[in-house]
Amino acid sequence: MNILLAVDGSEFSTRAVDALLVFAARLREMPQIHVLYVHLPIPIGFATKHVAREIVDAYYHEEGQAVVLPVAERLKQAGLGVQTHVRVGSPGETIAHAAKDLECDAVWMGTHGRGSVTQALLGSVAARVVALAHKPVTLVK
Template identity: 50%
Template structure:
């Protein structure tokens, strides 16, 4: 049975350390794990924004930002010869991470403890702590 690992990244140094941790500890797994690299972009308030830029432009923005946030993690996995599938979603990060882990039937989530926005974490609560609460599988947090 192949182990499925969800690796949420936001481009931050901490999320890239989670990628490094997975690569450094690949021997923990009897078989090569199935790696799902995920970026979740918090939604932009739609109200007035969409009246000015349109749905297609907003979708393009989310896609471009998501690809940019995944790039360094993809480079690390590619350099190590680790095949991975990428996913880009828009929504509340912790909820989306837990939802994707459930949908993909992941066995493990490996993620950094802190993301891009330290201030947002202080104001709204840590994404990592919320994932621990919502996740359907074990979560490995990397400092």
């Protein structure tokens, strides 16, 4: 079983990690966990005027690694197989595409748990993933 665990460094994603650890402990076979952080893109026109593309890419990588590596270490200590991924893009779409690209059987992520009015006005990463993913999505509040 492959599970995509989308994290953003927030307390909500920490709760998703906690819940996934409890879930995985109940399984007969330990799943492979793909820990994903999605970095919002810097407006390229602005960035490339002032900074080389390589520096922008290094920034994305460093910022993402700072989020995924502590999560990966925690999962490894629990005996889970882990791979880390950092991608750049719109979070909802990128998470859904990553789940497909990585052939994941499920997606786990935290949600801020905002009400339907806020979600309707502002949109929601979680709602977008649920709408786009072709596999089950577990949202943890």
